[in-house]
Amino acid sequence: MQDAGRDAPAQAPRQIPWRLSLRTRLVLWSSLTSVLLLVAVAAIFYVAVRGVLLANARTEMRGLAQQSAGGLSATLESVEVSGRTLAGTASGLGRQPLDLRTLMAATLEADPDIAGVMVIIEPGRLTPDDPGFDWYRRRQGAGYFESTVRGLGEDYQDYRTKPWYARTVGTARPWWGDPYANDATGGELFVTYNLPLFRTGETAGAIGMVSLDVPVRRLRNQLGELLAAPGLVPMLFSPEQHVVLHADPSLEMQGRLGELMSSRGRADLAPLLDALQRRLSLEFSHEVPRAGGVEHHTTFALPLGDSGWAFALGVPEELILAQLRQVTLWGLGGGLLGVVLCVLAVRRRAGMIARPIEDLTDSARHLARGEFDYPLGHTARRDEVGVMARAFDSARTSIKQQIREIAEMASERQKLESELDIARDIQLAMLPAPRTVRHGGGEAVLGALLKPAKAVGGDFYTFFDTLDGQLWFVIGDVSDKGVPAALFMARTVTVLEVAARLGGSPARALAESARHLVEGNDTCMFATVACGKLDLATGALEMASAGHEPPVLLRRGAAPAWLPVPGGPPLGFEAGAVFESWTGRLEPGDGLVLYTDGVTEAFDLANVPFGEQRLLGVLGEARGAAATCEALLAAVQAHAGEAPQSDDITLLALCYQRAAGKED
Structure with a gap:
């Protein structure tokens, strides 16, 4: 909510009739004393009142600076709130052009401080074949100007190469840009508030950005008559210390404060530059060079919230003392x-x-x-x-x-x-406990771990054996996290197990599951799944994948290697999806490790992922199934350190053995 009184002019002091004024009384009493006493009283009065007047004036100017900074801060915070609301709502809508444009129009209507809105969703970030979305809408006269971002001019043709886009999507923090004007802004000077756009529920891997334009004239109007007040020196600085607004218009947008200090010999403003760089409040006195001498000033600097903007108000001491000198001269008559x-x-x-x-x-x-x-x-x-x-x-x-x-x-x-x-x-x-399965002289030792990112998650695994000695195993990752993902996970596990128990190949089981999971999937959730079947008697292995990460084969005497399982579409998208199977054989002593992307995409505080090479490095050491899962989880957690877990982590390890001459 805006401060209703921030634009109100200061109330003028009430005029006192001359017959009741202090000056008149001082003149009347002055006739009863000597000239020496009058001079002494005037001197004492000047010395005593000077400090009080300066202190009171500083307090008043400090309050004026705080009030002005508060009004500017409220305007910027209003834009930031609108930006966060737009980014959050746009993430939920996905790439729906009509809804997104309607949302942009509503944002402009809701906040008069905003003159333009831009939304970009980068092609291929929501789905591989997604064409993306880019649109710009700006107030123009009594109506609006609208265009695609690429249609705004040559500077926007390939926005992904532009520093403003790279900075926005490359960091997880919103930021304010410096003022600019071009054809896209209609020649008007704007400042922009830029926010990265993420998928709903995610805080890494921006899919685009949101940008809000605020006219500099809006900030100028916010300061009202302060810019025109005689003697006062209001200043507004951008996050990069550019002088955006100043009592002297010739200094506006002429460079950063440090550059103006060098070009104009204003070393007295060094404390102000330091306060802007450190984003701290500051009150300091300094001497301003003037023709024939110096002028004493007191300057108040205040950061505008966390926006990076800052407001400063300089007050000449001469402006404060002029009234005191006048009162002192009249006081000689008291x-x-x-x-x-x-x-x-x-x-x-x-x-x-x-x-x-x-x-x-x-x-x-x-x-x-x-x-x-x-x-x-x-x-x-x-x-x-x-x-x-x-x-x-x-x-x-x-x-x-x-x-x-x-x-x-x-x-x-x-x-x-x-x-x-x-x-x-x-x-x-719902998930099976690790165990050993035997049949036909062969055995498989199974180990598994699941560590949700939230209280409940969307990762899952399961395995079961059939009467004919076939060991089925499945691992999967639902597209979301939390309670919705847990419910879809329960449905997916049930459908997969029923499909697998019907017999046939893993590819057929995935196809049958895909057909059932599309039904009633109004939320458009999906799951990547790796499904395999192992013949315990012979070691024959058959696998199929629905968009899941490839398994790692641990063969005795060889380095860990990826299994080239053909990939298919995730379950939940296509009812008629077709999957291909990969066939091979496990020899005694061989192992197999399946995992979800929460392993390879576990980030540390520097935003560096665990990655596939670290995964292979950990799996290069010989261990049992359970020990392999525990060692891999420990390595992932050690890499992440203090960084929060961003995704569910699930591991499934299988060690195959066969004893000659044994029968089940």
Whole structure:
């Protein structure tokens, strides 16, 4: 919500009739004292009031700077919220041009600070044959200008090679760009807020970007009359320290602050440059070079939230002291008694003003101790103290309500976590335990591990043997994570096991499963699956794949190698999908390792994946089935370190043995 009063001009002080003014009284009393006393009083008055006036003026200017920075920050935060909302909603829509364009139009209508919206989904990022999506919409007069991004001009023909696109999709953080103007902006100076676009539920591997344009004139209007105020020096800096707005228009968009300091001999602004680079608030005094001397300034610098933008307000000391000098000159007409009377009156009045503030301070101490029902007075007053008291009372009530809501939310969250724990136990109970299967003189030792990224996940594995000595084994990965993936996983496991028990080849089992999983799949979820069948008596092996990672063959005396299993489409897309089988043989002592992409795509804090080479390196050491799974999981976790687990991790290992002369 925008601050309703941020654009309101400062209220002018009420004019005092001349017959009641302090100057008139000072003139009247001055006739009762000597010239020497008048000079002494004037000197004391100047010295005493100078420090107070400077302090009060700094406080007022500090408040003005904070108010202006707050208004600018609210505008930028409003755009950032709109950007995050647009990016999150666009990720959920996928590549649906009509819906995405409608969403872009709604974003422009909802936030008047935004003048243009751009959405890009890179071709082939959602699906291999996806043509992608790129569209730009901008306010233009009473209507809108719309175009594809590639149609905006030569600078946008191949946007994937542009630094602004590479920076956005290459990092996981939104960023503000420096002002620019071109044909795409209609010649108007814009700043942009850029966000990477991810698939729903993912935080790595951007599929495109969202960009929001904000006119610089909107930021200029935000500062209102401050830019035109005589003597004051408001400044707005971009994240790259460019001077975007300045009291002197000739300095706007002429370079970074450091460059202007060098070209104009302004070494006095070095603290300001350091504060901008470190994104810190700063208040400092400095001397500005002027013809014939220097001018003392006080500058207030404030970062605008986490946007990287910063606002600074410079105030000349001469502007503050000009009024003091004028009052001092008139004060020469006052007298000592008038000064004493004024001091006594101010002292009495200060006590009357301070007393209710002290009462509010006492109430604040009780609030800090958690005593929310401690009596709070002065709420009926109609002055600033009453405003503070009512705001304090409203905040106290809000805190009490929030504490109750937090307690209720904690209870609900605990209940949800308990239910998810039960769901995880049920899901893991569906998977078979590692065991040894024997038939016809051959045996297969099976080991498996499943580590979900969330409480429940979409990875699965299963295996079972038939009466004729065939060992069936399956591993798969559902396209999503969490509860939806767990439900689709349960359905997929059931369908695969029924299809496999009908007999035939793994390719036939995958084809039959594909036909059933398409039915009622309105959510368009899918699963990659590797399915195999091993003849325990002969070691004959037959495998088929529905878009899954290739298995690794561990042959005695040889390096680990990938099995060239032909790939087919994932299950859930095509009812009439056709799969090809790969056939081979396992010799005694051979092993087979199947895994999901949560292994190879496990990232460390530097965003480096575990990768296939590390996988083969770990599998190069001879181990049993269970030990192989545990060693591989330990290697993946050691590589990831403190980085959060981004995907489910599932492993299935098989070791084949045959003893000559033995029968089942």
